[in-house]
Amino acid sequence: MSFPWANHYNPTNPLMKWMDEKLPLPRLVYNAIGAGYPVPRNLNYFWNFGVLAGFCLVLQIVTGVVLAMHYAPNSTVAFASTEHIMRDVNWGWMLRYAHANGASAFFAVIYVHIFRGFFYGSYKAPREMVWLLGVVIFLLMMATGFMGYVLPWGQMSFWGAKVITGLFGAIPVVGEGLQHWLLGGFAPDDAALNRFFSLHFLLPFVIAGVVILHIWALHIPGSSNPTGVEVKSESDTVPFHPYYTAKDGWGLGVFLIIYCTVVFFMPNQFGHPDNYIPANPLSTPAHIVPEWYFWPFYAILRAFTFDIFFIPAKLMGVMAMFGAILVWFFLPWLDNSPVRSGKYRPMFKWFFGALIVDMAVLFYCGGAPAEEPYVMISQIATAYYFLHFLVLLPLIAAMERPKPLPFSITEAVLGADDAAKLAAKS
Amino acid sequence: MADTTGTADPAHIAGSEGEGVRRRDFINIAAVSAAGVGGITLLYPLISQMAPSKDVLAESSTEIDISKIEPGQAIKAIFRKQPLFVRNLTQVEIAEANAVDISTLRDPQTLDERTVEAEKNKKGKENWLITMGVCTHLGCVPLGAGEGEIKGEFGGYFCPCHGSTYDTAARIRKGPAPKNLEVPVYEFTSDTVVKVG
Ligand code: HEM
Ligand code: FES
Numbered sequence: 001m002s003f004p005w006a007n008h009y010n011p012t013n014p015l016m017k018w019m020d021e022k023l024p025l026p027r028l029v030y031n032a033i034g035a036g037y038p039v040p041r042n043l044n045y046f047w048n049f050g051v052l053a054g055f056c057l058v059l060q061i062v063t064g065v066v067l068a069m070h071y072a073p074n075s076t077v078a079f080a081s082t083e084h085i086m087r088d089v090n091w092g093w094m095l096r097y098a099h100a101n102g103a104s105a106f107f108a109v110i111y112v113h114i115f116r117g118f119f120y121g122s123y124k125a126p127r128e129m130v131w132l133l134g135v136v137i138f139l140l141m142m143a144t145g146f147m148g149y150v151l152p153w154g155q156m157s158f159w160g161a162k163v164i165t166g167l168f169g170a171i172p173v174v175g176e177g178l179q180h181w182l183l184g185g186f187a188p189d190d191a192a193l194n195r196f197f198s199l200h201f202l203l204p205f206v207i208a209g210v211v212i213l214h215i216w217a218l219h220i221p222g223s224s225n226p227t228g229v230e231v232k233s234e235s236d237t238v239p240f241h242p243y244y245t246a247k248d249g250w251g252l253g254v255f256l257i258i259y260c261t262v263v264f265f266m267p268n269q270f271g272h273p274d275n276y277i278p279a280n281p282l283s284t285p286a287h288i289v290p291e292w293y294f295w296p297f298y299a300i301l302r303a304f305t306f307d308i309f310f311i312p313a314k315l316m317g318v319m320a321m322f323g324a325i326l327v328w329f330f331l332p333w334l335d336n337s338p339v340r341s342g343k344y345r346p347m348f349k350w351f352f353g354a355l356i357v358d359m360a361v362l363f364y365c366g367g368a369p370a371e372e373p374y375v376m377i378s379q380i381a382t383a384y385y386f387l388h389f390l391v392l393l394p395l396i397a398a399m400e401r402p403k404p405l406p407f408s409i410t411e412a413v414l415g416a417d418d419a420a421k422l423a424a425k426s
Numbered sequence: 427m428a429d430t431t432g433t434a435d436p437a438h439i440a441g442s443e444g445e446g447v448r449r450r451d452f453i454n455i456a457a458v459s460a461a462g463v464g465g466i467t468l469l470y471p472l473i474s475q476m477a478p479s480k481d482v483l484a485e486s487s488t489e490i491d492i493s494k495i496e497p498g499q500a501i502k503a504i505f506r507k508q509p510l511f512v513r514n515l516t517q518v519e520i521a522e523a524n525a526v527d528i529s530t531l532r533d534p535q536t537l538d539e540r541t542v543e544a545e546k547n548k549k550g551k552e553n554w555l556i557t558m559g560v561c562t563h564l565g566c567v568p569l570g571a572g573e574g575e576i577k578g579e580f581g582g583y584f585c586p587c588h589g590s591t592y593d594t595a596a597r598i599r600k601g602p603a604p605k606n607l608e609v610p611v612y613e614f615t616s617d618t619v620v621k622v623g
Binding site: 159162163164165166167169170180181182183184185186187189191195281282283284285286287288302304305307312313314315317369370371375 | 476477478479482502504506507508509532559563564565566567568569585586587588589601602603604
């Protein structure tokens with residue numbers, strides 16, 4: 001699980017000794033995020049985002065549990081109970097804004113975390129399982145975020161629920177039945193609102209469980225690093241505590257400044273004004289948009305306006321939207337370049353940049369109305385998105401000539417690693 | 427299962443000789459199967475509880491007074507908690523709908539086929555177009571029934587969500603929706619009242 005030079009847990013306090021014999025929980029923590037976990041010495045700030053994601057999850061659970069003490073999941077009062085939280089409950093406004101913007105912060109952090117993985121090849125062996133569990137977490141996050149947005153029962157809540165459950169109606173034969181089963185009715189109503197509340201409460205705890213597996217899987221090979229070169233000797237690592245606890249603490253401080261600025265000075269920036277209108281099943285808002293973090297995928301969904309062979313446009317859009325995330329599951333096998341880090345991959349670097357631009361374009365189109373030229377642009381960007389993962393990545397891996405890698409992390413940091421070279425020779 | 431008598435010697439029951447099917451295998455398979463079937467049976471109510479409940483399913487029909495709807499006008503009503511469009515077509519709109527070569531349509535249907543009183547399977551009133559106000563793409567309410575709403579380039583309905591455009595017979599003409607707006611079961615109970623459902 002760890003490197004041979006890892007510090008050993010050695011409690012001196014009699015109480016801690018007693019505890020270690022009965023339930024070695026402090027030992028587990030020491031070895032997982034304490035001085036007993038050796039971590040590459042060269043991690044950059046992109047490696048802060050895992051801990052930030054963990055912080056966001058705790059933040060959402062804490063604010064969510066207290067909001068649930070005041071919220072009522074019934075279509076006649078859900079909207080009013082949300083306003084009751086905003087106006088009457090002590091500090092209710094702050095808790096609600098903290099939770100709503102906490103979701104945005106969580107997704108912002110996770111996107112950086114995922115793109116860190118894309119660039120530094122974190123998904124490659126031996127960390128495939130870490131990556132696969134990460135994609136599962138992301139899918140669970142999307143489900144949780146979607147159901148949470150339905151709860152205030154405003155116009156966007158209602159129509160978002162209708163459009164997204166409508167996706168399942170695209171599945172041939174069983175689709176309509178499945179949709180009615182998911183909603184417990186023909187349109188979103190009490191049955192749907194109640195089950196969404198139940199699941200929105202449950203899923204974050206499921207996510208917490210998968211995060212534990214994610215970190216367990218990570219701690220078997222240990223963290224990767226910006227060079228992508230595996231740890232060779234003790235001089236390549238530093239103990240997690242105090243080095244990375246300090247660095248993560250500093251990162252958390254910066255994150256909190258930005259987060260609090262949003263919560264206290266621009267709390268509705270990422271929301272949609274139409275969600276302050278109570279749900280009305282008879283009138284669709286002129287322009288239904290999901291929350292910003294779904295925009296790239298929403299653009300892919302809407303890009304299919306024409307049938308492909310016998311597959312109807314609607315089904316194509318749904319498959320492409322889910323496919324856009326499901327391709328990530330195959331990433332460790334699609335990109336089989338032996339070099340992990342994009343830093344040493346001159347060709348890959350450019351295409352990584354192109355993917356970011358492509359995602360930005362999809363993001364923009366997903367938030368724009370379903371009109372030309374956005375539809376056509378989404379179509380091109382969607383095609384490029386799949387081209388990147390399914391065609392370009394394997395091709396680049398086969399064609400590219402990577403730059404020479406440093407011998408070790410120590411060499412990359414200090415310019416020379418004589419000790420390790422000697423050890424390697426003998 | 428050659429030896430089914432209970433008098434076999436203990437070594438035999440323990441089945442240490444390893445030939446054929448042992449009594450213990452049988453008990454093992456039976457127990458696991460019973461538990462398995464029991465477990466799966468338990469799933470049934472857990473899954474079924476999510477389906478629409480009796481009150482939601484309760485057959486509801488809605489009666490609508492159409493006497494106030496002038497040619498060229500439409501109303502939005504509610505049928506089973508979903509919007510319903512009742513539209514009085516003008517002669518021009520009827521002619522437009524009939525002029526279309528249906529083989530060019532995504533979901534080929536004539537206006538006549540879409541204005542049938544399903545209960546009696548008789549030809550309805552050609553000018554009364556009664557459809558669900560639920561876009562067959564992902565379920566938004568299309569525009570075009572309310573006063574002053576845009577009707578899209580084919581003069582019927584336009585869905586603002588992803589741009590599906592329907593013609594004067596509420597047939598899908600453009601955009602991602604796969605089907606024409608659904609025509610519910612209805613019947614005219616008098617000249618001015620239609621019963622839907
Ligand atoms: C609740 C959400 C998540 C939490 C709390 C979380 C937490 C963490 C933590 C604490 C680390 C170690 C520190 C770091 O390398 O940044 C980590 C590593 C990692 N995560 Fe996540 N993560 C989450 C979601 C995801 C997602 C959605 C993905 C990808 C789809 C992902 C992919 C990875 C990978 C590949 C690593 C290993 C990175 C390396 O060592 O190079 N994670 N995660
Ligand atoms: S729901 Fe009408 S076009 Fe998508």
